[in-house]
Amino acid sequence: MERPLVSIVIPVYNVEPFLRECLDSVINQTIRNIEIICVDDGSTDNSLNILKEFQGNDARIKVISKPNSGYGNTMNVGTDAATGEYVGIVESDDYVKREMFETLYKATQKYKADIVKSDHYTFSTQNGKQQSELHYTCSKQEYYNRVLNASNCEDIYDFVMMNWTGIYKTEFLRKNQIRYNETPGASFQDNGFWFQTITMAERIVFIRDAFYFYRQDNPNSSINSKKKIFCICDEFEYIKEFLKKHPDAYEKHLLTYVKKKFFNYRHSYGRIAEEYKMEFLLREKKEYFEDLKELGDKKTKLDPWVLGEMNRIIDSPELFYYEQNLYDAKEEAEKIHEAWELLINSKEFQNGLAWKKRLHM
CATH class of the missing domain: 3.90.550.10 (Spore Coat Polysaccharide Biosynthesis Protein SpsA; Chain A)
Structure with missing residues (x-):
């Protein structure tokens, strides 16, 4: 056949x-x-x-x-x-x-x-x-x-x-x-x-x-099940174990692995339900510390912002959590302000104000 x-x-x-x-x-x-x-x-x-x-x-x-x-x-x-x-x-x-x-x-x-x-x-x-x-x-x-x-x-x-x-x-x-x-x-x-x-x-x-x-599924759904929170971490641990079985690949691509993991974790952090975020950050702290140790001098090849964010989490996941919440709140406030400005300057809003004034004359 x-x-x-x-x-x-x-x-x-x-x-x-x-x-x-x-x-x-x-x-x-x-x-x-x-x-x-x-x-x-x-x-x-x-x-x-x-x-x-x-x-x-x-x-x-x-x-x-x-x-x-x-x-x-x-x-x-x-x-x-x-x-x-x-x-x-x-x-x-x-x-x-x-x-x-x-x-x-x-x-x-x-x-x-x-x-x-x-x-x-x-x-x-x-x-x-x-x-x-x-x-x-x-x-x-x-x-x-x-x-x-x-x-x-x-x-x-x-x-x-x-x-x-x-x-x-x-x-x-x-x-x-x-x-x-x-x-x-x-x-x-x-x-x-x-x-x-x-x-x-x-x-x-x-x-x-x-x-x-x-x-296309709903891309805005959050991770609400605790058992799903660390699935992305388990997957990257699986990738690292694979790389370790192939020393040449581990040597060549560990830096890329760390970068890829960082951005995947950052994306996942934004989708995690609020009550699980600190637990996730503590896992990140442990892994980032190990990753940077394994990279040695190669860690200087990381984008400065990426390295800085990793060190922020390593130094104090609690401080990162509160600073990130403040940043998110500021962004949300700016969006609300922009929406309000659009509303009050809209033709419909101005017409409504004029109509209201005529009613009270």
């Missing part, structure tokens, strides 16, 4: 409303020699039945059903089952253009690439109408359609962090033992896979075209 060119892994968990659209987009790919590995992570809705229905109509579909164990384990199970030359990923509430995997595979052959990635769309459906927005993966036009890696392009760590926009050489993943973190119930597990692949690949190509439609 001919080896599939691409194995497409679809992790599934309670996505009944969106699953048919996803599967239709994958089975109708213009490249026919693919395998489609659907891993159901203990869905409690009708998702598994939908998978079996599609499997009955398409021999390329493999369905793996297992008890719920989280996203990381689900992705590892799917990747382990892959027999294709390359591995792709489609989230089960998203969908892709018909030509996606053929285009990506052709690029792997042209550039002899470990990884080929593309741009993507975010989308949402409101009142039955879909609204989508194009997002470019690379920070500069010059980075497209050429072979890059973490050694010849420092900016690569600043590119948009999405795993499902590309395909990955199966041999490359297995040779470097690249896997998802399997902490049960954890979030942010795509961070580890992304960092590992970008760090270890010798030949990465980005193409200036978009095929993937990513369903």
Whole structure:
């Protein structure tokens, strides 16, 4: 039997409303020699039945059903089952253009690439109408359609962090033992896979075209569950342990790891519910102290502002907490003032004042 060119892994968990659209987009790919590995992570809705229905109509579909164990384990199970030359990923509430995997595979052959990635769309459906927005993966036009890696392009760590926009050489993943973190119930597990692949690949190509439609969730939701607070910390600990297993990568990319972690932690801090922020800062203090110690003299290569912020947290997380709250309150007050100025200077407000004066004459 001919080896599939691409194995497409679809992790599934309670996505009944969106699953048919996803599967239709994958089975109708213009490249026919693919395998489609659907891993159901203990869905409690009708998702598994939908998978079996599609499997009955398409021999390329493999369905793996297992008890719920989280996203990381689900992705590892799917990747382990892959027999294709390359591995792709489609989230089960998203969908892709018909030509996606053929285009990506052709690029792997042209550039002899470990990884080929593309741009993507975010989308949402409101009142039955879909609204989508194009997002470019690379920070500069010059980075497209050429072979890059973490050694010849420092900016690569600043590119948009999405795993499902590309395909990955199966041999490359297995040779470097690249896997998802399997902490049960954890979030942010795509961070580890992304960092590992970008760090270890010798030949990465980005193409200036978009095929993937990513369903946009509410970006303003806060982390209210205490058990989710430290998931981002656990993920970066997983990345560090991976780097330590690869001494050359650890030596070359520890500085980048620390920078990436800082900005991820800062973003997460802004989303954490107020009652958990101090606990998070205490975790940051401990980790930043260890990171700067491991960096040694290399810490001077950090952006001065980043290094300063890390030291602020190390010196006094309590003071950082109160100063940050004051800063946030000042920003909020300025927004309220700007809104008030717009209101009182608006034509509608002035007309209302004039009408009120006439009523009292």
